[in-house]
Amino acid sequence: MPDLLLDVQGLETIFKTPDGELHAVNGVSFGLKEGETLGVVGESGCGKSVSMLSILRLIPTPPGKIIAGKANFFGQDLLKMSKDEIRAVRGSQIGIVFQDPMTSLNPVLTIGRQLQEPLMLHLGMTKKLAEDRAAQLLDMVGIPNAKERLSDYPHQFSGGMRQRVMIAMALACAPQILIADEPTTALDVTIQAQITDLVKRLRSELGMAIIWITHDLGVVAGLAHRVIVMYGGFIIEEAPINELYANPEHPYTLGLMGSLPRVDETGHHRLTSIEGLPPVLYEKPTYCPFAPRCKWVVEKCWKINPPLLNVGPEHTAACWVDTRTGKVRE
Amino acid sequence: MSTNNDALVHVGDLFVHFPIYRGLIRKQVGAVRAVDGVSFDIKRGETLGLVGESGSGKSTTGRAILQLRRPTSGKVDFNGIDLVHLKGEELRKMRRKMQMIFQDPYASLNPRMTVGEIVGEPLLVHNVASEAEANERVKQLLERVKLNPSFASRYPHEFSGGQRQRIGIARALALQPSFIVCDEPISALDVSIQAQVVNLLEELQEEFNLTYLFIAHDLSMVRHISDRVAVMYLGVIMELASRDEIYLKPLHPYTRALLSAIPIPDPIADSKRQRVILEGDIPSPVNPPSGCRFRTRCPIAEQICAEVRPEFRELRPGHFTACHFSERFL
Numbered sequence: 225m226p227d228l229l230l231d232v233q234g235l236e237t238i239f240k241t242p243d244g245e246l247h248a249v250n251g252v253s254f255g256l257k258e259g260e261t262l263g264v265v266g267e268s269g270c271g272k273s274v275s276m277l278s279i280l281r282l283i284p285t286p287p288g289k290i291i292a293g294k295a296n297f298f299g300q301d302l303l304k305m306s307k308d309e310i311r312a313v314r315g316s317q318i319g320i321v322f323q324d325p326m327t328s329l330n331p332v333l334t335i336g337r338q339l340q341e342p343l344m345l346h347l348g349m350t351k352k353l354a355e356d357r358a359a360q361l362l363d364m365v366g367i368p369n370a371k372e373r374l375s376d377y378p379h380q381f382s383g384g385m386r387q388r389v390m391i392a393m394a395l396a397c398a399p400q401i402l403i404a405d406e407p408t409t410a411l412d413v414t415i416q417a418q419i420t421d422l423v424k425r426l427r428s429e430l431g432m433a434i435i436w437i438t439h440d441l442g443v444v445a446g447l448a449h450r451v452i453v454m455y456g457g458f459i460i461e462e463a464p465i466n467e468l469y470a471n472p473e474h475p476y477t478l479g480l481m482g483s484l485p486r487v488d489e490t491g492h493h494r495l496t497s498i499e500g501l502p503p504v505l506y507e508k509p510t511y512c513p514f515a516p517r518c519k520w521v522v523e524k525c526w527k528i529n530p531p532l533l534n535v536g537p538e539h540t541a542a543c544w545v546d547t548r549t550g551k552v553r554e
Numbered sequence: 555m556s557t558n559n560d561a562l563v564h565v566g567d568l569f570v571h572f573p574i575y576r577g578l579i580r581k582q583v584g585a586v587r588a589v590d591g592v593s594f595d596i597k598r599g600e601t602l603g604l605v606g607e608s609g610s611g612k613s614t615t616g617r618a619i620l621q622l623r624r625p626t627s628g629k630v631d632f633n634g635i636d637l638v639h640l641k642g643e644e645l646r647k648m649r650r651k652m653q654m655i656f657q658d659p660y661a662s663l664n665p666r667m668t669v670g671e672i673v674g675e676p677l678l679v680h681n682v683a684s685e686a687e688a689n690e691r692v693k694q695l696l697e698r699v700k701l702n703p704s705f706a707s708r709y710p711h712e713f714s715g716g717q718r719q720r721i722g723i724a725r726a727l728a729l730q731p732s733f734i735v736c737d738e739p740i741s742a743l744d745v746s747i748q749a750q751v752v753n754l755l756e757e758l759q760e761e762f763n764l765t766y767l768f769i770a771h772d773l774s775m776v777r778h779i780s781d782r783v784a785v786m787y788l789g790v791i792m793e794l795a796s797r798d799e800i801y802l803k804p805l806h807p808y809t810r811a812l813l814s815a816i817p818i819p820d821p822i823a824d825s826k827r828q829r830v831i832l833e834g835d836i837p838s839p840v841n842p843p844s845g846c847r848f849r850t851r852c853p854i855a856e857q858i859c860a861e862v863r864p865e866f867r868e869l870r871p872g873h874f875t876a877c878h879f880s881e882r883f884l
Contacts, residue, residue, distance in 0.1 A: 267744040267745060267746060267747075268744055382835040383835075384835055385835070412607035412608055412771065412836075413607070413771065413773070413812060413815045413816055414607060414811060414812060414815045414831075414832045415607075415835065416815065416817075417814075417815035417829065417831050417832075418831055418832070418833075420817075421829075421831050439744065439745060440745075440817065441745075441819040442774075442816065442817030442818055442819045442824075443817045445817060445818060445819050445820055445821045445824050446817050446818075446821065446824040446825070465821045466821050466822060469819065469820050469821055469822075470822075479746060480745055480746060481819065482749075483745055483746050483748065483749030484745060484749075484774070484819050485752075485774045485775050485777060485778030485779075486774055486818060486819065486820075487773055487774040487777055487801065487813060487816045487818060488801075488818055488823065489774075489777065489778070492778075494753055494756070495749035495752060495753055495778065496749070497746060497747075497749035497750040497753055498746040498749070498750075499750070501714050501716070501717075501747075502744070502746075
């Protein structure tokens with residue numbers, strides 16, 4: 225497709241550990257359109273963060289290593305760029321917001337200094353210009369008295385405010401893509417609502433595409449246009465937002481939805497939990513990684529790892545069993 | 555509220571203040587008013603959900619009930635016995651009947667003890683079993699929380715978060731308590747594992763006729779597990795009612811805002827909701843706002859809210875609220 229802003233194909237990342245090679249990402253392919261918000265959902269260890277950090281080449285090497293794949297961004301492969309080239313992309317064309325606003329800001333530098341850094345580095349602004357722009361950015365993310373607060377240090381900000389600062393930093397150079405790695409997980413619900421609201425506003429003002437990594441199917445529902453569900457380093461389901469929630473197809477997605485209590489639920493029912501534990505893969509599996517926990521498992525699941533199959537309009541799922549009819553797919 | 559017969563725990567006008575000392579002579583200059591006048595009953599066999607944002611005093615309340623943190627003033631009756639004035643051996647005896655499950659399954663298990671020693675320790679400490687009996691009981695307990703009894707000889711680091719939380723639950727059950735404070739028992743776990751642990755807690759409650767105080771910041775999980783819910787903000791209970799009342803007919807503006815901030819895992823239902831997004835952060839408990847604690851962030855605050863602390867009153871049978879204007883939501 226020509227209109228893809230980012231086109232990732234066959235990404236594989238491993239980590240060398242004393243116990244062997246850990247296969248964290250096992251062939252992940254997806255596209256991101258301009259202005260689109262893509263939700264990446266999965267539990268800890270499913271490879272969602274590692275995939276996105278691999279694209280930005282933020283995986284510590286060693287022990288990590290990207291062993292296969294392409295990531296096309298404006299005709300260039302991010303995975304083949306030199307260190308200087310990728311550094312020029314990071315923070316300017318692709319912005320990042322991390323999960324923990326407490327540890328991702330430098331505690332000994334003022335907020336102003338940290339905000340000016342990308343502006344001076346990537347956009348070549350003078351100190352004076354960068355200072356004005358930094359104040360504008362803080363104002364844009366809803367921090368009162370922006371100008372005075374530039375000389376404050378991170379510890380003088382609350383968790384929600386720090387996450388606003390992180391967002392301001394990520395958006396400082398007007399990136400085409402914003403990658404947000406669980407940006408609201410460490411925050412209280414009322415603050416989480418403030419941040420998602422802010423991101424929605426900025427998205428419509430600035431028009432950037434967003435990759436929103438989360439374990440929370442609730443947050444994604446109100447934010448994303450399209451969702452990828454990951455498990456064991458594979459994408460196991462992908463669909464437009466309404467389609468995914470109306471017709472979840474993969475047994476893992478079904479299990480995740482069943483294990484979520486809803487604040488608008490009525491009456492009482494037991495949650496449908498997924499028994500067992502997520503896998504730790506020291507070998508790239510030749511079988512379906514979800515098979516050991518799956519209720520629907522058939523013999524074929526142990527023989528061939530299912531690829532993503534078309535199951536509906538723009539809807540793919542990696543499962544040999546049609547969970548609606550119980551029939552085995554060809 | 556007066557103590558009635560079906561209340562297992564009665565909390566009356568509970569205050570927990572943490573003194574702040576300054577200077578060479580360590581003069582007390584103020585106090586963190588973590589819990590600031592809280593009253594409620596927990597009925598036999600019920601689950602009372604206690605929700606609030608970080609810093610609202612919910613965990614401190616739980617600890618003060620168990621006398622793990624001695625209250626500054628106020629009353630805690632357990633089975634009609636006043637715990638606040640119990641000391642030494644008498645208090646230790648009462649502890650058999652009330653246990654706690656902690657939030658962090660990584661920090662709450664001693665890494666140098668085997669699982670068997672951890673789960674069996676309460677039995678030996680309280681002299682209710684010989685070593686051989688304790689070993690037998692440990693096996694039963696592990697089986698009951700769906701862990702393999704042979705795990706007794708292993709160490710905590712060999713287990714995942716969900717399994718560790720089961721070990722913590724087995725330890726809490728060892729002395730056959732009638733009351734358990736669950737302090738955010740699932741917030742450190744993945745979604746699919748959360749459901750496993752919650753289902754287990756519900757089964758155990760039915761089987762052993764347990765009474766729970768379930769502390770959490772996740773309102774959807776609290777709705778799922780609780781019979782009644784209390785909402786805390788800055789050391790004060792804002793609203794208390796049966797779970798359906800509080801979720802379907804909330805009478806306090808804070809509860810209303812909190813509920814509307816929770817994302818629903820359903821894009822269509824989510825887009826139809828009217829959201830109230832609170833401004834700002836939770837104020838410091840060192841110097842809380844005068845009058846109503848919530849007034850600085852309240853969308854309907856008026857002059858009276860700064861002057862008069864609203865009474866915690868019963869507006870509908872069993873439905874308590876601390877707001878001057880709750881009638882508006884009737």
